[in-house]
Ligand SMILES: Nc1nc2c(ncn2[C@@H]2O[C@H](COP(=O)(O)OP(=O)(O)OP(=O)(O)O)[C@@H](O)[C@H]2O)c(=O)[nH]1
């Protein structure tokens with residue numbers, strides 16, 4: 041069976057060949073594995089890449105004694121979102137204000153050198169935010185591009201105390217060099233073929249320092265994907281930002297209940313918008329999809345315990361009772 045690998049795979053393979061040390065090679069292999077479609081045609085190749093990774097890990101382990109060697113951050117919660125921007129824009133302050141993590145915040149540029157994840161609570165789910173080093177050419181390290189490519193979305197942070205459009209242009213320039221495009225942004229055909237499209241939300245920070253003009257300029261430039269203005273240090277706009285992050289992810293929460301019992305409202309299943317009952321059943325347990333006979337659905341006041349079939353499309357807040 042042919043493997044049918046997408047062009048991004050061959051780009052990652054090129055990064056692998058150009059990688060300088062084992063850690064960098066592992067990052068490229070991780071990217072190749074993440075891109076590769078999972079089916080019989082790729083079984084062999086996946087196994088081969090894993091065994092190469094194991095060998096590289098061993099090499100590194102001998103040298104440094106480290107257990108986990110790649111810089112990749114494991115996804116946790118409903119989605120993984122990287123916070124990016126120019127030096128001193130307030131990325132670390134945002135992650136400190138919105139999550140349980142405590143990155144260093146300082147009034148000089150180039151404070152952050154490593155990526156640091158934290159969990160943000162939104163209603164009944166958690167979303168992972170990653171604080172990253174600034175997108176300044178002199179500080180971008182080899183592990184940052186694969187990390188940003190693998191995130192589910194980006195928060196693009198600009199400082200409203202000076203020209204936000206110039207900042208966006210610089211950020212896009214840096215991301216473009218990583219072959220990352222934002223919100224359907226177009227490029228020439230050659231770049232487009234190997235580019236990574238990322239959902240992004242532009243965040244104007246330090247609204248407390250703006251004279252009103254910079255925020256307006258930002259709003260005027262990005263009407264298709266409206267930016268959010270906040271003050272990460274004073275807390276203004278953070279509630280709206282959380283909601284916009286949730287909406288950008290295009291996910292829904294579905295709750296399960298057992299017959300005759302109350303729904304478990306503490307622990308929703310998180311699915312992409314447009315998911316069906318069958319997909320929800322699979323998320324509960326991989327065997328459930330095959331044995332699912334029907335389900336009852338309660339939700340958003342529209343239906344009240346109605347019976348539904350596998351292909352029924354679920355909505356945010358639906359409660360499902362699976363009958364196997
Ligand atoms: N007035 C104001 N200052 C802020 C706000 N958010 C962050 N700051 C300040 O801006 C400076 C930079 O904040 P950081 O969070 O360290 O910025 P960063 O983007 O992580 O910086 P690097 O790690 O160097 O890229 C600090 O002095 C913060 O106190 C804000 O909303 N308003």
Ligand SMILES: [Mg+2]
Pocket residue numbers: 131132133144145151152171172173
């Ligand atoms: Mg920082």
